[in-house]
Amino acid sequence: MQQMNQILRRIPVWAVYLIGALPAPWLFYQGLTGGLGVNPIEALEHRYGELALQLLIGVLALSPLRRFLGLNLLKFRRALGVLTFTYVTLHLLVWLVLDVQVPSQIWADIVKRPYITVGMAAFALMLPLAVTSNNLSVRKLGPRWRSLQRLVFPAAILGGLHYVILAKGFQVEPLVYLSAIVVLLMLRMPISGVLTRTRQADST
Template identity: 90%
Template sequence: MQWVNQILRRIPVWAVYLLGVLPAPWLFYQALTGGLGVEPIEALEHRYGELALQLLIAVLAISPLRRFLGLNLLKFRRALGVLTFTYVGLHLLVWLVLDVQVPSQIWADIVKRPYITVGMAAFVLMLPLAVTSNNLSVRKLGPRWRSLQRLVFPAAVLGGLHYVMLAKGFQIEPLVYLSLIVGLLLLRVPFAGLLTRPHEADSA
């Protein structure tokens, strides 16, 4: 795995940001030109949300990959986290601006529709993570910054649950996403830690 890590060290973080953000305008263009089917707004909202979950799973996978396989992707974790929040924000904006549109209906939907309530709770938990995803916050908060980052765990579970609740009928894909999230979180419990060497432990 050392040779893979050597290659990864040569990849600049800005490349992850660039590659990660490219799908956003492309999907929007597809929605405008009919490339997302007969319900482009719903499809665009779904695609942005799905990308957010995929990136979130990638964030959660970084520490287990390092512990169990020796694959070091830590330098990309912040970039993937920022990209995750970006797509969550786009997912929310499509819902607010293009889907609901009526301001008075927004709060009613949040209160009355459980899957929206759960999704908004996940978004609220991710807000402080996004606001503090900079070097200044790391310095100012000190050890509290690492504790704050653990909000990603409940946010991830709520995000996966939001997808499952949103699905119409029985669908395997949302369950796969939720299972991956739960599985990656279970790798952080004490019995999983027994499989690693002490110096390899990583809190997030």
């Protein structure tokens, strides 16, 4: 694992930003040119949303990966977080501009349709995280920055829930996403802390 961490340390953060950002214009281009099928608005909206959830699961996995496997990817946490927010924003923009289109209906949808209410709440919780994801904010906010970043936990639950309650019928995939989020959050709870301490005690 030590070797692995050394290799990972050599990967520049900008490479993660670049690779993570590429699907955004690529999917849009695919949507324009027929590569996303005959309902490209729906397809683009869903693909951006799924990418956001996948990146979010990636962010949440970083701490447990280090704690339980010793794999250190924390260097890429901000990049993955910023990319998550980017895809959430793109997902929201496709919904607003290409999908709903009617401004008067947007507010009605946010208030009346639970899956949209939940999705918008998740976006609202992520806004302050995105705004403060820079070194200046980290310095200025001090310890408060860490507490603020914990907003990602409720945001993640709401994001997973958003997908589960928009699905028609009893579908497996949204439940897989929500379960992954819940499990990753549970791995951070005190009980897992006890486990780690026990393990550390064993190894000394």
